[in-house]
Amino acid sequence: MNISMRRLLGLLLFAGAYAFGVSAAQAHPHVWITASSEVMYAADGSITGVRHAWTFDDMFSTYALQGIETKTKGVYSREELAPLAQTNVESLKEFGFFTFAKADGKKEKFQEPVDYFLDYKDAELTLHFVLPLKTPVKPRELALEVFDPAFFIDFKFADKDPIKLVGAPAACQMKFQRPNDGTANAQKLDEQNFMSGDNSNYGAMFANKITVDCP
Amino acid sequence: MRPESRSVVMRGLTVCIAAVVVILALDGAVNVLMAQTPFGAPRPSGAEPQVGGIVGWLLAKQSEFYREMSSTIRAAKSDGSAVWTLLAISFAYGIFHAAGPGHGKAVISSYLVANQETARRGIVLSFASALMQSLVAVLIVGICAWLLNATAKTMCNAEKVIEIASYALIAAFGARLVWTKGGGFMRALQATQPAPAMAAVAHHEHAGHGHDHHHHEPSHIHAHGAHHEHAHEHGHVHDEHCGHSHGPAPSELAGPGGWQRGLGAIFAVGIRPCSGAILVLVFALAQGMFWAGIAATFVMGLGTAITVATIAIIAVSAKDLARRLSGGSEGGGALVMRGVEFGAAGLVLLFGGGLLFGYIAAERVTCF
Numbered sequence: 206m207n208i209s210m211r212r213l214l215g216l217l218l219f220a221g222a223y224a225f226g227v228s229a230a231q232a233h234p235h236v237w238i239t240a241s242s243e244v245m246y247a248a249d250g251s252i253t254g255v256r257h258a259w260t261f262d263d264m265f266s267t268y269a270l271q272g273i274e275t276k277t278k279g280v281y282s283r284e285e286l287a288p289l290a291q292t293n294v295e296s297l298k299e300f301g302f303f304t305f306a307k308a309d310g311k312k313e314k315f316q317e318p319v320d321y322f323l324d325y326k327d328a329e330l331t332l333h334f335v336l337p338l339k340t341p342v343k344p345r346e347l348a349l350e351v352f353d354p355a356f357f358i359d360f361k362f363a364d365k366d367p368i369k370l371v372g373a374p375a376a377c378q379m380k381f382q383r384p385n386d387g388t389a390n391a392q393k394l395d396e397q398n399f400m401s402g403d404n405s406n407y408g409a410m411f412a413n414k415i416t417v418d419c420p
Numbered sequence: 421m422r423p424e425s426r427s428v429v430m431r432g433l434t435v436c437i438a439a440v441v442v443i444l445a446l447d448g449a450v451n452v453l454m455a456q457t458p459f460g461a462p463r464p465s466g467a468e469p470q471v472g473g474i475v476g477w478l479l480a481k482q483s484e485f486y487r488e489m490s491s492t493i494r495a496a497k498s499d500g501s502a503v504w505t506l507l508a509i510s511f512a513y514g515i516f517h518a519a520g521p522g523h524g525k526a527v528i529s530s531y532l533v534a535n536q537e538t539a540r541r542g543i544v545l546s547f548a549s550a551l552m553q554s555l556v557a558v559l560i561v562g563i564c565a566w567l568l569n570a571t572a573k574t575m576c577n578a579e580k581v582i583e584i585a586s587y588a589l590i591a592a593f594g595a596r597l598v599w600t601k602g603g604g605f606m607r608a609l610q611a612t613q614p615a616p617a618m619a620a621v622a623h624h625e626h627a628g629h630g631h632d633h634h635h636h637e638p639s640h641i642h643a644h645g646a647h648h649e650h651a652h653e654h655g656h657v658h659d660e661h662c663g664h665s666h667g668p669a670p671s672e673l674a675g676p677g678g679w680q681r682g683l684g685a686i687f688a689v690g691i692r693p694c695s696g697a698i699l700v701l702v703f704a705l706a707q708g709m710f711w712a713g714i715a716a717t718f719v720m721g722l723g724t725a726i727t728v729a730t731i732a733i734i735a736v737s738a739k740d741l742a743r744r745l746s747g748g749s750e751g752g753g754a755l756v757m758r759g760v761e762f763g764a765a766g767l768v769l770l771f772g773g774g775l776l777f778g779y780i781a782a783e784r785v786t787c788f
Contacts, residue, residue: 234483234486235486235695235696235699237487262487262490263490263703264489264490264699264700264703265699267490267702267703267706267707268572268698268699268702268703269572270572270706271565271569271570271571271572271575271702271705271706272565272569272570272571272572272574272575273571292573357695359483
């Protein structure tokens with residue numbers, strides 16, 4: 206074999222092994238959230254916002270409760286949890302509340318959350334909050350996605366009543382698609398494109414997709 | 421006439437290949453950098469990949485083990501034998517956790533490749549940094565949560581400070597590698613110029629700098645004697661007319677000075693604890709099973725070390741193979757190897773900078 210050919214081969218081998226070692230710097234979930242959400246409508250049929258109830262897994266709930274003083278041990282009232290709820294919504298802002306809305310293909314923005322509080326039941330914390338849209342919209346199609354692009358948090362919608370439309374016009378139809386249920390004509394993320402770094406939509410693989418069509 | 425023209429062609433080729441390798445390496449890193457929109461809105465997605473294959477399986481396994489930890493710690497409160505289950509799960513989690521993407525093993529592998537370290541050194545580095553990671557996690561939770569009963573918010577602020585320090589250290593470490601390896605690469609580049617006069621200049625230059633951590637080695641003595649095993653250590657130029665004398669044996673390179681260098685890598689990588697370990701420790705503490713959490717953390721670190729060491733060995737062997745195949749001791753081969761080392765050094769710097777400025781989403785600190 207020709208020397209330069211051998212060199213090339215050696216380098217390719219090296220680059221391949223290297224790519225395996227480096228790959229990409231994505232996280233895997235450490236926090237699990239069971240969500241149930243409501244799409245809120247005004248009387249005129251326009252969408253005003255989203256109401257979320259996110260239940261954290263017991264390990265994260267315990268972590269979040271670390272150092273919080275209560276009158277009765279193991280019992281956390283809404284008032285005692287208010288500072289933590291405040292911290293939650295403030296921190297979630299950085300991540301866009303993991304809620305991404307598009308009205309007829311156009312990105313919509315949310316305002317600061319309102320009506321937020323935490324409750325504690327069966328060793329799990331549930332964060333309730335309302336995300337009002339900056340401007341209410343009345344699209345033919347609303348696309349709502351809930352996920353963590355970095356996949357540090359695994360969002361799973363509740364088995365029972367994952368999404369509700371509250372006050373929606375009767376003609377509106379809601380479709381809900383869980384991640385990985387294979388209904389999308391999805392491109393498979395195999396080792397090959399993982400290694401090549403073609404994973405810009407990494408977290409999006411775990412997106413929960415809600416679409417509401419109002420003809 | 422003929423051998424000369426042939427060597428010119430070869431040099432040209434190797435320069436190209438070296439460039440390709442550096443570009444490949446950088447491209448990989450840039451892809452990592454660009455692919456992330458960690459906290460932004462999702463990109464308008466055309467293709468929506470599904471998780472499958474090894475990567476998906478790794479992620480699924482990790483989640484499985486991790487989720488079992490909380491119930492196992494609960495069970496261990498009343499049933500002592502559940503502690504063994506906890507340790508087994510933690511060990512498996514550690515192995516799978518490190519097999520997934522992460523910056524620790526990337527930095528360690530890059531460092532090993534840039535510095536022509538031995539596989540044995542790679543193993544020691546992997547275990548030492550994993551041990552340190554576990555220790556830091558235990559210290560954070562032990563001091564913040566157990567001694568001070570601080571809130572999660574306080575604890576996560578402490579984590580954030582440590583995180584930034586860790587990234588800055590990696591970047592500084594990478595900058596230093598780039599500085600030394602860049603010198604070697606430039607000199608190797610110059611040496612491939614046909615003019616012997618330039619090669620001579622390169623020799624003098626190399627004697628002047630690029631030795632900041634090799635003072636214990638008598639580098640000037642073999643300024644003209646290239647030894648393929650550690651040529652990069654001295655930034656040696658490998659001219660065809662001087663390739664015979666010997667430098668220090670590889671074993672000498674792993675002397676005290678060498679270990680000191682390795683400490684930098686251990687510290688830069690190991691100072692940042694794993695978010696998962698912190699969560700497990702706080703949970704165990706709340707269940708009154710702090711000791712079980714500590715045991716789980718160290719076993720997790722052991723599992724992580726095994727995987728990182730395996731990857732480090734692969735990286736080191738791949739480079740050895742590349743060196744052998746590229747005929748590492750001749751001018752062109754030396755250039756290729758200097759190029760690879762330079763690229764690896766650049767990767768460490770890129771990782772540090774990328775992590776520091778938030779272009780690479782590392783495992784998030786649990787702050788909400």
